[in-house]
Amino acid sequence: MTLEPDHLDFGTVQIGSTSRLQVTLRNSGNASGTVTGATLESTGMPSDPAAQYSVATPLPITVGDGLDPDLGYRLQVDLRGPATDRLIFSAAAPQGPLNLLLAGAGQLARGGLVCEPSSVSFGHLARGMVARQTSAAPRTAARCG
Numbered sequence: 001m002t003l004e005p006d007h008l009d010f011g012t013v014q015i016g017s018t019s020r021l022q023v024t025l026r027n028s029g030n031a032s033g034t035v036t037g038a039t040l041e042s043t044g045m046p047s048d049p050a051a052q053y054s055v056a057t058p059l060p061i062t063v064g065d066g067l068d069p070d071l072g073y074r075l076q077v078d079l080r081g082p083a084t085d086r087l088i089f090s091a092a093a094p095q096g097p098l099n100l101l102l103a104g105a106g107q108l109a110r111g112g113l114v115c116e117p118s119s120v121s122f123g124h125l126a127r128g129m130v131a132r133q134t135s136a137a138p139r140t141a142a143r144c145g
Contacts (some may be wrong), residue, residue, distance in 0.1 A: 001025060001029070001091060003023050003025060003098050003099075003100050005134070006023075008022075008073055010102070015107065015108055018074055019075045019104065020072055021071045021075075022071060023070070024068050024070055025068065026068045027065055027067055028066070033062070034063070036060045036092060037059050039087070040085075042086075042088075051081075052085070053085050054076070055071060055087070056071075056074045057071045057072050060120045071088075073100075075102070080106045080108055082104075083103070084101075084103045086102065098125060
């Protein structure tokens with residue numbers, strides 16, 4: 001089995017945003033193959049939705065011979081600057097591990113602030129009425145400044 005392409009570049013992503021890309025898992029062999037899990041090289045931990053990079057497609061996944069399913073990947077940007085890593089996929093024997101190089105960069109939102117929530121609703125207000133909502137810059141944005 002192979003990953004095509006063997007690298008993903010998410011480009012520049014606004015801090016607090018998520019970017020998603022796909023690669024194709026090709027099985028050109030004559031038997032099914034199974035990808036059992038994925039580990040981030042930087043942490044040695046399994047990929048999970050809380051990680052900066054994660055696999056959006058549930059694992060394990062078994063791929064029949066001659067099939068080419070797409071696997072989804074996610075970059076969640078929390079800090080400014082480049083973010084590179086490698087995702088190492090475990091595959092059942094006789095297939096060895098598959099490597100996917102990952103690259104991307106975080107960038108502050110235009111104006112330099114990221115507020116949470118990113119939108120607020122005041123509901124229906126009659127002319128002259130006053131309503132207040134709270135929005136705050138998260139700690140990660142303060143560190144990026």
